[in-house]
Amino acid sequence: MAVIICERHGRQYCVFAAPRVAELIGASVPPDTKLLPVRLELMGEPGFFWCDEEFIRSFPAGTPPTDWSLESVHVRDEDLAFDIYLKLPPICIKCFEEYLGQNGLRRADIAFADAVKE
Numbered sequence: 001m002a003v004i005i006c007e008r009h010g011r012q013y014c015v016f017a018a019p020r021v022a023e024l025i026g027a028s029v030p031p032d033t034k035l036l037p038v039r040l041e042l043m044g045e046p047g048f049f050w051c052d053e054e055f056i057r058s059f060p061a062g063t064p065p066t067d068w069s070l071e072s073v074h075v076r077d078e079d080l081a082f083d084i085y086l087k088l089p090p091i092c093i094k095c096f097e098e099y100l101g102q103n104g105l106r107r108a109d110i111a112f113a114d115a116v117k118e
Ligand SMILES: [Zn+2]
Pocket: 006, 007, 008, 009, 010, 012, 092, 093, 094, 095, 096
């Protein structure tokens, strides 16, 4: 797990989110757009993060995520998953958890599991 130095919390583990989501968390601003839980696989390991629709739609034509729905996104293509992962900024886990709590959001892995259950 990677470590980050947070202005508010000092040395902390980090999590990842789409750039827009990281901006919202940094500014403590409630989501102004629909957020989707994303699952991707890197080297056989699943990872989950929150993203905005615009971020997912920004990926090049011809390499769309599969299982695209309005409630969740499952990226099965490993090359695309790696490209996406490289674009995710790290966020202090404490800031992230506070933001989830303040905005009634769950962890992305739990939200993803619920979205695909139906
Ligand atoms: Zn923090």
